[in-house]
Amino acid sequence: xxxxxxxxxxxxxxxxxxxxxxxxxxxxxxxxxxxxxxxxxxxxxxxxxxxxxxxxxxxxxxxxxxxxxxxxxxxxxxxxxxxxxxxxxxxxxxxxxxxxxxxxxxxxxxxxxxxxxxxxxxxxxxxxxxxxxxxxxxxxxxxxxxxxxxxxxxxxxxxxxxxxxxxxxxxxxxxxxxxxxxxxxxxxxxxxxxxxxxxxxxxxxxxxxxxxxxxxxxxxxxxxxxxxxxxxxxxxxxxxxxxxxxxxxxxxxxxxxxxxxxxxxxxxxxxxxxxxxxxxxxxxxxxxxxxxxxxxxxxxxxxxxxxxxxxxxxxxxxxxxxxxxxxxxxxxxxxxxxxxxxxxxxxxxxxxxxxxxxxxxxxxxxxxxxxxxxxxxxxxxxxxxxxxxxxxxxxxxxxxxxxxxxxxxxxxxxxxxxxxxxxxxxxxxxxxxxxxxxxxxx
Amino acid sequence: xxxxxxxxxxxxxxxxxxxxxxxxxxxxxxxxxxxxxxxxxxxxxxxxxxxxxxxxxxxxxxxxxxxxxxxxxxxxxxxxxxxxxxxxxxxxxxxxxxxxxxxxxxxxxxxxxxxxxxxxxxxxxxxxxxxxxxxxxxxxxxxxxxxxxxxxxxxxxxxxxxxxxxxxxxxxxxxxxxxxxxxxxxxxxxxxxxxxxxxxxxxxxxxxxxxxxxxxxxxxxxxxxxxxxxxxxxxxxxxxxxxxxxxxxxxxxxxxxxxxxxxxxxxxxxxxxxxxxxxxxxxxxxxxxxxxxxxxxxxxxxxxxxxxxxxxxxxxx
Numbered sequence: 001x002x003x004x005x006x007x008x009x010x011x012x013x014x015x016x017x018x019x020x021x022x023x024x025x026x027x028x029x030x031x032x033x034x035x036x037x038x039x040x041x042x043x044x045x046x047x048x049x050x051x052x053x054x055x056x057x058x059x060x061x062x063x064x065x066x067x068x069x070x071x072x073x074x075x076x077x078x079x080x081x082x083x084x085x086x087x088x089x090x091x092x093x094x095x096x097x098x099x100x101x102x103x104x105x106x107x108x109x110x111x112x113x114x115x116x117x118x119x120x121x122x123x124x125x126x127x128x129x130x131x132x133x134x135x136x137x138x139x140x141x142x143x144x145x146x147x148x149x150x151x152x153x154x155x156x157x158x159x160x161x162x163x164x165x166x167x168x169x170x171x172x173x174x175x176x177x178x179x180x181x182x183x184x185x186x187x188x189x190x191x192x193x194x195x196x197x198x199x200x201x202x203x204x205x206x207x208x209x210x211x212x213x214x215x216x217x218x219x220x221x222x223x224x225x226x227x228x229x230x231x232x233x234x235x236x237x238x239x240x241x242x243x244x245x246x247x248x249x250x251x252x253x254x255x256x257x258x259x260x261x262x263x264x265x266x267x268x269x270x271x272x273x274x275x276x277x278x279x280x281x282x283x284x285x286x287x288x289x290x291x292x293x294x295x296x297x298x299x300x301x302x303x304x305x306x307x308x309x310x311x312x313x314x315x316x317x318x319x320x321x322x323x324x325x326x327x328x329x330x331x332x333x334x335x336x337x338x339x340x341x342x343x344x345x346x347x348x349x350x351x352x353x354x355x356x357x358x359x360x361x362x363x364x365x366x367x368x369x370x371x372x373x374x375x376x377x378x379x380x381x382x383x384x385x386x387x388x389x390x391x392x393x394x395x396x397x398x399x400x401x402x403x404x405x406x407x408x409x410x411x412x413x414x415x416x417x418x419x420x421x422x423x424x425x426x427x428x429x430x431x432x433x434x435x436x437x438x439x440x441x442x
Numbered sequence: 443x444x445x446x447x448x449x450x451x452x453x454x455x456x457x458x459x460x461x462x463x464x465x466x467x468x469x470x471x472x473x474x475x476x477x478x479x480x481x482x483x484x485x486x487x488x489x490x491x492x493x494x495x496x497x498x499x500x501x502x503x504x505x506x507x508x509x510x511x512x513x514x515x516x517x518x519x520x521x522x523x524x525x526x527x528x529x530x531x532x533x534x535x536x537x538x539x540x541x542x543x544x545x546x547x548x549x550x551x552x553x554x555x556x557x558x559x560x561x562x563x564x565x566x567x568x569x570x571x572x573x574x575x576x577x578x579x580x581x582x583x584x585x586x587x588x589x590x591x592x593x594x595x596x597x598x599x600x601x602x603x604x605x606x607x608x609x610x611x612x613x614x615x616x617x618x619x620x621x622x623x624x625x626x627x628x629x630x631x632x633x634x635x636x637x638x639x640x641x642x643x644x645x646x647x648x649x650x651x652x653x654x655x656x657x658x659x660x661x662x663x664x665x666x667x668x669x670x671x672x673x674x675x676x677x678x679x680x681x682x683x684x685x686x687x688x689x690x691x692x693x694x695x696x697x698x699x700x701x702x703x704x705x706x707x708x709x710x711x712x713x714x715x716x717x718x719x720x721x722x723x724x725x726x727x728x729x730x731x732x733x734x735x736x737x738x739x740x741x742x743x744x745x746x747x748x749x750x751x752x753x754x755x756x757x758x759x
Contacts (some may be wrong), residue, residue, distance in 0.1 A: 087698060091717040094503045115505045115720055204700045255589025259611035259700035268589045400502070400720070408719040416702040420614070431522065438517060439721075 008015045019157045031366050035133045037341060038125035046332035048339055051092060052107035053322070054083040056159075056266075056282040058289065059355025063315025067348040068339075079334050086207045086262055090407050104330035105339060110321040110392055112145060113153035121153050121326040123340070127151035128343050135342045138386045141363035143398060146367035147418040154340060157353075158319035160385030161212035161278040163305040169197040169275040170303075173357050178276075178305040182220060182245060183297065185308040189252035189276065195325035197275030200268055203416040208320045209262050211392075212414040213278045215318045217249075218242045218411060219377065219390055220310025225405065225436060226396035232440055233395075234414075235433035242419045243425035246291075250419035251357040258420055270295060278307065280320075281359050283383050288357075304381040306388075319389035322360060361385035401439045410435045455669055503720040512756035514727035523703045524728065527711040531735070534622055534707060535686045541626040542682060546633025551667075553634065554641045564638070571631035579695030582624045586610035586696065607625060612702035621705055624692055629685070633678055640674035641667070680743040708732050 010291065017437030050068070055061035061083065068079040082103065084092055089109065096102030097116050111121060129138045129147060137145070141155045165180050170178070171278035173191040189199040218224070223239035226232055250257070254274050257264075265277040266287040270286060278284075287299035307317050324343075326336040342348060344364070353362055354372045358379040363386055375384045405411070414432035423431065463469055497514055501507030518524045553564055570578065585592055587610075594607035609619045648666050657665070690709040693699065698712060699706035706714065708728055716725020 089720075091713075094717050094720065097504050119504055203702075205698050254589075255606065255609045256612040258613070259617065260587060261698070269568075271589060271591045388587075400505070402664065403500075404720045408714070413702050416700075420702050420704075422614070422702055422704070434520075 030201045030350050030369055031135065032135050032346050034352050035129055036128050036150070038337075040338050040341075041332040042075055042077060042335045042338055043332045046335035046336055048080070048105060048332060049103040050079060050081045050105045050107070050339075051089070051096075051103035052086060052211075053086050053089050053109075054082065056262075056280065057285040057356055059285075059358045060359060063352045063355040067343055067352060070348065071342050072373075074342075075335070077332075078311055079339065087205065089207075097308075100329045102329075104332060104336045105324060105326055107156060107324050108153070109223035109390040110319075110323060111406060113145075113323050113325045114147060115400045115403045116325070117147055117152055117400070120326050121131060121155050121328050121330070121337065123326065123337065126337050126341055127154050130154070130341070130364060133366075134344075134346070135366035135368075137363055138365060139380075139387050140319065140391060141321070143391050143435045146262070147398075153323040153325040154344070155321045155363040155386070156324050156343065156387065157356070157362060158321045158386040159208060159218070159359055160319050160361060160382055160389065161209060161280065161307070162317075162381045162385075163276060163307055164269065164279045164283050165276040165303055165305070166197065166301050167297075167303045168301050169195065172197075173275075173312070175251065177206055178308070180308050181308075182308050186245070186249055186252070187416050189249060190286075192275045193252045198252060199249075199276040200257050200260070200265055200274040201249075201278050202262065202265055203250070203258045203412065203419055204260045204264070205265065205409045205412060206260060206262045206264075209260070209265060209277075210416075210441075211406065212318050212320065212410065214246070214412045214415040215244045215390075216278075216316050217305055217310075217391070217415065218260050219318075219394055220308070220312060221245065222310070222312045224395040225402070225411065226393060228395055230393075230396040230399070230401075232433060232436050232442065234337050234411075234436055235429040239414075239429045240425045243415060246415045246424070247418050258377060258416055270298065272298075281357055281379065285357055285359065291418055293411070302378070304378055306380055308382055315388045317385070317389055318392065319361070319386050321363075321386070358382040370394040404439050405436050407438075408435070410439075471533050471724070488612060493726045496723050499541065499721040499723045499731045501726075503717070503722060507723055510723070514724050515731075517724065518727055518731070523706065524711065526703065527708050527728070528599050529708040530618065530705060531620065531707045531709075531732075534625070535579075535683060535687070535739075536630065538622050538625040538686050539682055541622070541678070542629040542633050542686075543679070545626065546630045547637055549634040550637035550641055551663075553638050559621060564635075568631045571635075574730070575691040576695050578628060579692050582620075582692075583696050588612055603676055612701055617697055617701060617705045619694055621696060624723055625686060625689060628692065630681060632685075633682060636674060636678045637671065640671045644670045676743050676746075683739045683743060686737060689737065692751065708754055711752060 037109075053062070057411060065081060067080055071077065072294045090112065091110055092102075093106055093112060096106070097119050098163065113179050117246050123145075127137070128151075133242075137155075141159075144155055145153050165178060169192065170176075170188070173188065175188055175191075175196055179185050179188055187440050192198055201213045203214075204210060218239055221238045221242035223234065223236055223242050225234050254268065259409050264280055265274065266283050266286065268274045269277055269279070281304070282303070284299060287295050287302055290296050290299075309315060324340050326333055327342070330336050344365075348363075350367065350370055352373075353360070353367060353370050357374075357376070358372050359382075361370070361382060361384070368383070373379055391398060392406050396402065410432050412426045415429070418428045445714065445737060456466070464473075465759060484721075498509055499513060500510045500513070521606065528706065549567065553560070555562060558706035591607060591610060593610075594604075596624065597604045598607055609616060611617045648670070649662055652662050652666060688709050689707060690713065693705055693707050693710050694713070697705045699710050703711075712725045712728035712732075714725075715721050719725070
């Protein structure tokens with residue numbers, strides 16, 4: 001097999017991308033500075049295995065696979081992409097890391113790469129190049145990607161939970177828009193319940209949705225897992241206030257949310273069972289692209305808004321970052337890095353971003369100009385998911401301990417145990433404190 | 443001839459030490475057992491030993507740990523979720539096993555009688571056992587869905603017996619019993635088919651003799667079927683208890699231990715802590731904590747049910 005040099009790859013990439021650009025109309029121009037990419041010679045005979053989470057929007061899978069195929073066509077490196085259920089991604093990665101064999105490239109959750117710092121390939125050269133070429137990384141992307149100044153992973157995108165609601169039902173409840181404060185939001189949910197179109201937010205061990213709103217509610221009230229010095233401070237009056245609010249909000253939900261995993265609110269919303277939830281843009285995407293005319297009509301009625309702001313006075317939404325990393329056991333690290341670079345170049349990334357209609361939010365600032373953000377006003381609330389977000393170990397540093405706390409759903413279960421009536425807010429906060437301290441034991 | 447006999451004896455050299463070694467019976471037995479022993483050591487003793495060792499360390503995924511003594515166990519001792527998983531496991535095992543045996547025995551008795559399409563029906567009965575667990579778990583996941591459950595649909599929308607949908611997996615007790623029901627459904631065929639095999643070994647002449655003596659159906663069951671079935675019952679019970687106690691797939695696929703950890707079994711909690719949570723040491727400690735329960739269950743089934751004197755021709759006291 002022929003070993004391709006960086007330049008050959010680039011030339012072929014540019015040619016193909018040019019053709020793709022002509023084919024797709026209405027694309028905004030992404031400003032890409034002329035920066036020399038790192039010199040990476042693809043190993044001869046290389047082949048790649050990529051492990052990533054399954055799609056929630058079809059475009060995420062289709063265009064990702066198309067791009068991977070383009071990479072194979074240009075470099076001759078076969079790429080096998082495996083899609084894994086969201087909750088099963090972590091165990092798969094853990095086994096691969098411990099055994100030292102498995103996928104070369106992994107698209108892992110948020111802070112997951114920080115559990116494998118000494119088992120991944122250094123991506124600093126690549127990330128620096130991409131940052132310089134595309135207007136810089138959002139600070140949040142850098143936070144997730146780096147450790148001690150070294151890039152251990154590179155976000156490909158971030159999904160954000162925004163309020164997803166049915167406008168007609170919101171109007172029926174007497175509202176024009178989703179209130180931006182916590183009390184107003186609670187009142188809205190109470191009224192939605194009264195008119196028979198309750199809200200529903202996931203409280204099961206849901207990687208995306210559960211973590212999204214449970215962290216939001218704690219942060220919005222000023223609570224946090226750890227302080228700036230990584231001291232555990234979860235058991236605070238602010239957290240207890242947050243738990244009381246969550247319980248009150250839970251009373252307005254449709255029954256059954258305690259068992260909801262990530263797909264549950266999508267299904268319930270599309271079936272007309274709930275009038276409001278917190279989710280990515282996937283519900284709107286599913287409705288818009290449904291084969292069922294009734295469901296397609298629903299898309300007209302679906303609107304998005306940012307989550308309300310609590311006493312802390314700033315947005316406190318979380319971003320579910322999809323973080324690309326290359327395992328050090330890979331026999332073809334250069335091929336893997338070239339693959340990552342190829343996927344992030346605008347010829348591939350912009351069509352991908354557009355196909356996801358904003359489900360994955362861009363980590364590189366130049367993609368603010370992408371057509372996806374102006375194509376439909378309903379995409380707009382998702383434009384700055386990553387820019388606005390707080391990180392999972394908020395106030396502290398991202399480290400293996402914080403990744404483990406997240407993977408063990410400690411915050412979600414703290415909120416859920418109060419909502420379920422299993423524990424008082426004080427008990428739940430104390431229990432979470434005990435669990436988090438166990439992880440943070442040095 | 444005596445000369446030649448002497449020369450024959452003298453000409454035969456002493457067997458070399460290797461031959462003598464292999465002629466030595468204990469050594470030969472040991473050598474013959476070595477392959478099996480090797481497999482046992484490699485696939486059973488090593489993983490078990492590693493598990494026990496990991497439980498004494500604070501090993502995490504991607505980071506080798508240090509010996510911490512009983513720290514993991516101490517931490518579990520104060521862990522509400524761990525104790526809940528212990529009681530869940532005991533409850534799950536007890537209720538599901540009783541259910542499986544009651545229904546399985548009943549099914550076996552029915553299948554042992556003459557029924558039309560006997561072989562076909564027996565094949566059908568095996569289906570829950572044959573279907574991969576994850577597939578049946580996904581089916582149950584839909585059956586128990588809070589919004590799209592077929593049971594809720596029938597009760598609320600078709601029959602109108604209820605006003606609200608049943609929250610199968612959203613409240614702790616509903617979720618526990620939903621899982622137990624799924625486990626019973628899955629386990630019945632194993633019990634039924636094994637007991638059916640046992641039933642078929644009972645000589646019909648015993649029943650005929652009893653009927654001549656005027657025994658009722660209940661008396662025949664109590665005095666013939668049950669005692670004759672007891673040895674196989676003990677074996678099946680032991681297996682069933684072990685399978686149920688260590689069940690993982692059904693719970694993990696349907697609830698993942700939720701809502702709020704209230705359906706975690708020891709096996710799922712061990713996995714949750716060790717693999718997604720990354721705390722291999724703690725997960726191993728939970729897994730090791732299952733061993734005493736399993737040994738106790740096995741010893742109980744074996745001694746309480748199987749080792750009856752009458753089975754060896756003696757009399758029970």
